[in-house]
Structures are given as structure tokens and as C-alpha cells.
Amino acid sequence: MNLIQELRWRGMIQDIMPGTEEQLNKEMTSAYIGFDPTADSLHIGSLVPILLLVHLQKAGHKPFALVGGATGMVGDPSGKSEERNLLSEEVLKRNQEGVKKQLMQYLDFDPARPNSAEMVNNYDWFKDFTFLHFIRDVGKHITVNYMMSKDSVKKRLEGDSGMSFTEFTYQLVQGFDFYWLYKNKNCKLQMGGSDQWGNIVTGTELIRRKDGGEAFAFTCPLITKADGGKFGKTEKGNVWLDPQKTTPYQFYQFWLNASDEDAEKWIKIFTFLTKDAIDILIHEHKMNPASRTLQKTLALEITVFVHGKEELEKALETTEKLFANQNAPAESLSVDDLEQMEGVIKSIYEKNKIEAGIDIVSFLAETGIFPSKGEARKMVQGGGVSINRKKAGTADINIDAAFLLHKKYILVQKGKKNYYLVEAI
């Protein structure tokens, strides 16, 4: 199976330019994907492009990861209904560093390999590119008519919020990236999310018009959820790749909670398991959906890929303790069990206040588990809070020393899945 066939059955190809497959079969091809430094960490949405690069490298081609130091300053209008706010230069700089560090861990940068990965930053070639040179060398080759026919632009022109010249120019800036890489790194292929198609095509067009060169492209579909919700969001917001922002446990849980339908799609995209292996898993899962084979495998594979084996072990352990024996009383958990739970949010509380007794609502608010007493009360009354695995049905429960596990901990659940460990000091 060649690279394109492989990616096709995985459902990772949306649009593809004619000739791309032939080019990849012909020779080792350099290809790139751009990552915009809109935050100081990548989130799981960026995982798909990363995986594309990994697949590419596995197939013997040379991947380039481009950090959009320059494009990040402009703002990509694709998929945005409104003009975006510009990020300050310090923020961008910090983000670039963060993104760069993360990309480093997923690709093989060993220069001994003929197809070692490379990291580039488009800020490097844009910082000294003057406006005049830009409009002469780049702008001259692309007509405004062409630019306006792009979906990202058309939507904004038809909509009622307009579009600034800055964002309008974005596709040229990104297009020039491709040209630059083509010229200087012999890069002939660009990949990206399907929302990038327009921008990518501007690049191939620029290469053709400026140099008469031929360049290729394909995009992957944007990841969606079967229920129409946004992919990669949880109560706490984005699911990040940075373990400081999303702990490996939370990360693991995110994948474990995938619906059957999504899991079947995602396991192809987010793991490197072979077609045969996946077919078997899907079959097994259908025989016995309750065992959640697909979700478990998916979560396991992807957590190892992103955080490593060791972190996965910890995540599994915590999961085991918290969910395997849901009915086991909290008292059965050892001190070690409690202390080593990773991904459980910990907070501290004054011991003497507990010993004196305190109403549950104040307790929940003061430990920071809920932002206010009002919210804590509502959630308790709605049956959404458990203390030491026992549902707190009314707001008049009094927390006292009897609630302390091992004389120092209280395990609080907000909903079924959000655990908090309060330590009394």
C-alpha cells in the first residue's frame, strides 16, 4: 500500500491535487504543513496534521514542520466569520517556542536520516521582506479576482462583518511560504486541514506562475463528532498536548469517552494500527460494545504516542482506581491510592475548620471546586455532587471529621467524572 492509499482508507484525505500520488511514488518528496502559533501549545486538533507528517516520514519522504511566525501575525481568515484580533509580538514569540518544542517530539529530526524532518519558521524569510518587494514579487502574480473567488474570502465578502486588507492578504503570505520552500528546500507538496485548501492552492498557483514549477497538495478532512459538537473540547476547554495544560489522565479520558461512531473513525486516523488489526477491533467491538474495546485501544495508542508509556501507565492506574469499582466505598482506597492519583485536581483546606464542622456548600465553594456558593448549592441540589463516592443529595449536609479518609482526605466528585481530592491541613 502506498502512502496515499494508506491515508485514504484511514479517511485522512479530503481533497487531492491530480498527480500527487504519482509524485510520491516517483521519488523521495519533501512536504510541509504549517502550524500557526495561536497558543503556546498545540491541541488535539493539530494532531491530525502532525500524524500526516509522521505517516509521510514513515513512507520515506521528508517532512517539514513550518511554524507560522509570520502568518500568525496576519491571521488566517479561513473558517472565521469575523476579523480576528492580532496577537502581540511577545505572545507570538512565546507561542512559537512552545509549538516548536512540541513538534520536535513527534518527528525524527536525526540528520543522519536522508529524510530527517526539518523545522522552519516563515518569520525568517518574511522579516526582511519589504512591502514593496512583496507586492512586486508576489502580488503581481496573483489577480485579485482569483483571490476573491476563494471561499474564505467570498464568505466574508457576502457576510456582514467584512474583512480587512490584512486578512485578505493572508493567502498570499501563506502562498509565498510554499513558493519559498519549493525554491529553497525543493519542497513540492503541502498538506493541511481541508480549510486550508484555498490557501494551499494559491501557493501552487504562485509556484506555477512565478517559476513554471509544479507543486502538489492534499488535505485531510476536519475532525468532527457524530453528534455535531466541536471536536476536542471538554468542560475545561481545549484538550491540549501539553501535559501541564491537559494532564495525561484527562487526555486519556477524553479519548475513552468517544462515542462508538466516533471511535470507529478516529482509531483509523489517530493510531498507526494496521488495517487488519483495526478491522478485528471493530468486529470485536460490535460483538460486545459494552467492553468499549475501540475506545480503550484508541485512548491507549494515542496517549502513548503523545505522552509516552510511563504517563499512560499512570493514567490507566488512576482510571482503574476511579472507575473500575465504582461502587467500592471510598474508604477502601489506600493513602497511596489517593495521593498518587494523577489528573485528579487537588486542593487543600484547613483541618480545624472541618473538625469544627462546616456546611457542604461553603466547603465546596471555599475549596475552589465551585466558584461560588450559589453554584455549589445548585449542583448539590441537582444531585451532581458526591462526597467520598456517596451522593450528596441535599445542601444541609455538614462536613466534619467523620468524612476524612485516612484522617486527611476528602474525595469530591462533580458529576460522575470530575474528581477532586481535598487535603485537610
Added chain:
RNA sequence: GGGCAAGUAGCCAAGUGGCCAACGGCAACAGACUGUAAAUCUGUCCUCUUCGGAGUUCGGUGGUUCGAAUCCAUCCUUGCCCA
């Protein structure tokens, strides 16, 4: 510079003097059912609250009025048309 239209909660979107913390939808969170799914049903969803209420909102400011998201003035922002 001139004319027209618009700006309401995270988003979409009603409301056009009192019954407005503001219809409805989406998203989000929780409960029931389940498989730590999905679908469905229920509740919450501006802030705080001793759950009785209290406080701050409808682009900004100033005004009219007993009373304004709603009327007037002015400014800002956006779109469309003309120059």
C-alpha cells in the same frame, strides 16, 4: 463627505415605553437511562445569595419619562449604496 441599515447574554436570534434578567435555538454543565458511549427525557445556564431575594446588563455617553433594550441627542463600530 452624503444616503440607508445594523450593533441584545459564549454564539445565532426575538423583543420596539411598564407583564424584561429579557421568547426561542445552538453550544455548555448536571441528573435519569446506559457501557465512564450515542440517542432520548429532565434540570441549570449574567453575578452574588442566608434561596426569601439583592445587584449589574441589551455598542458608549448624555437626555426625555413616575418608568427605557425599547423614545431623543451624540459618539463609536460594522455592512450596503452614492461621491
